[in-house]
Amino acid sequence: MSRAAVLCGLGGALPERIVSNEELAAQLDTSDRWIRTRTGIGQRHVVAPGQSTSDLAVQAGAQALASARGTADRPDPGVGPVDLVVLATSTPDRPCPATAPDVAHRLGLGNVASFDVSAVCTGFVYALATAASMITAGVAGRALVIGADTFSTILDPADRTTRAIFGDGAGAVVLRAGEAGEPGALLGFDLGSDGSGADLITVRAGGSRQRSVPGPAAAGEEFFTMDGRPVFTRAVLDMSRSSQSLLERVGWSAAEVDKVVAHQANIRILNAVGEQLGLEEKQIVANLDRVGNTVAASIPLALRDAVAGGELQPGHRVLLTGFGGGLTWGSAALVWPELETGRPHR
Ligand code: UT7
Numbered sequence: 001m002s003r004a005a006v007l008c009g010l011g012g013a014l015p016e017r018i019v020s021n022e023e024l025a026a027q028l029d030t031s032d033r034w035i036r037t038r039t040g041i042g043q044r045h046v047v048a049p050g051q052s053t054s055d056l057a058v059q060a061g062a063q064a065l066a067s068a069r070g071t072a073d074r075p076d077p078g079v080g081p082v083d084l085v086v087l088a089t090s091t092p093d094r095p096c097p098a099t100a101p102d103v104a105h106r107l108g109l110g111n112v113a114s115f116d117v118s119a120v121c122t123g124f125v126y127a128l129a130t131a132a133s134m135i136t137a138g139v140a141g142r143a144l145v146i147g148a149d150t151f152s153t154i155l156d157p158a159d160r161t162t163r164a165i166f167g168d169g170a171g172a173v174v175l176r177a178g179e180a181g182e183p184g185a186l187l188g189f190d191l192g193s194d195g196s197g198a199d200l201i202t203v204r205a206g207g208s209r210q211r212s213v214p215g216p217a218a219a220g221e222e223f224f225t226m227d228g229r230p231v232f233t234r235a236v237l238d239m240s241r242s243s244q245s246l247l248e249r250v251g252w253s254a255a256e257v258d259k260v261v262a263h264q265a266n267i268r269i270l271n272a273v274g275e276q277l278g279l280e281e282k283q284i285v286a287n288l289d290r291v292g293n294t295v296a297a298s299i300p301l302a303l304r305d306a307v308a309g310g311e312l313q314p315g316h317r318v319l320l321t322g323f324g325g326g327l328t329w330g331s332a333a334l335v336w337p338e339l340e341t342g343r344p345h346r
Pocket of ligand 1: 161
């Protein structure tokens with residue numbers, strides 16, 4: 001058997017404060033009806049003043065580590081200390097340094113390798129592929145992979161579209177060295193990007209392009225912006241194509257997949273991807289009604305909710321697929337392992 005990266009822990013965290021559609025409708029020209037019918041979202045969680053991405057990442061990471069320890073009570077040849085932390089985020093605590101070393105430090109993981117990955121909503125799949133590759137290459141033995149974002153901190157308070165969609169959160173998994181063929185072994189990845197679409201999902205100010213020009217940024221350029229319609233079309237196309245190409249490589253038909261856990265951007269996108277792949281509704285995992293689009297946290301939080309709700313079971317064939325700014329997209333496949341998991345949410 002060849003060496004593989006095996007998923008052995010899962011956790012997630014959401015900030016306490018919930019913003020309902022009704023609360024948004026009291027502040028902006030929108031309605032619960034518009035948000036629900038156009039996106040499928042009913043509420044989202046947002047951080048309190050002073051709370052940051054690393055705070056959520058630490059909570060989710062601690063829960064994933066506890067889950068991995070629970071799983072490790074059973075005989076497990078790959079058990080060892082975490083020696084790698086990969087954090088997917090595009091809302092780091094600070095532009096520099098990366099947020100992952102602080103998260104590793106606060107989790108008491110010692111002087112482990114740690115770094116951030118920036119691929120917006122595809123960040124978790126990119127981080128998973130990076131950590132899994134480092135494990136199979138023998139560079140790491142056990143990795144904590146976190147997706148965490150606090151988009152409420154970069155949204156334009158007056159933008160009804162982005163405020164309706166995005167929420168804050170963190171999700172995490174633990175990967176350990178194991179053998180191909182074990183439940184939980186990552187079976188393959190499909191990753192891609194198209195930088196010609198960089199302006200479709202962006203924060204214009206705060207980077208070297210804007211800061212190389214003397215003087216403050218133009219008004220509003222510090223906020224996140226998204227051109228929703230073309231992004232919608234590309235999200236459907238690229239997640240469908242990426243999923244299809246990974247399924248071919250792994251040798252599964254779409255009908256053989258038990259659960260597709262796609263980036264939770266919009267229920268209409270999930271349904272359209274399902275249609276493209278010929279999936280039935282019961283194959284598609286959706287938790288966006290409760291959390292909105294949590295960016296890099298979206299896929300691991302959906303996994304966690306699906307496990308907690310009993311929808312995702314050991315032995316299920318699982319396809320993960322994401323799409324986001326960059327533009328970027330990516331998919332991963334695995335057979336779901338038996339895991340100890342904590343409570344759903346917080
Ligand atoms: O996570 C990374 C990837 N992101 C995504 O995948 C998001 C992809 N895009 C989408 O999910 C959708 O395009 C949105 C949810 C962002 C927008 O939905 P849409 O059905 O594409 O709406 P639209 O942008 O075409 O706008 C339709 C109308 C517009 O009004 P007019 O111009 O027709 O009068 C918007 O101004 O809906 C209006 N609108 C709203 N109305 C009430 C936009 N946002 C809102 C709102 N409440 N919150």
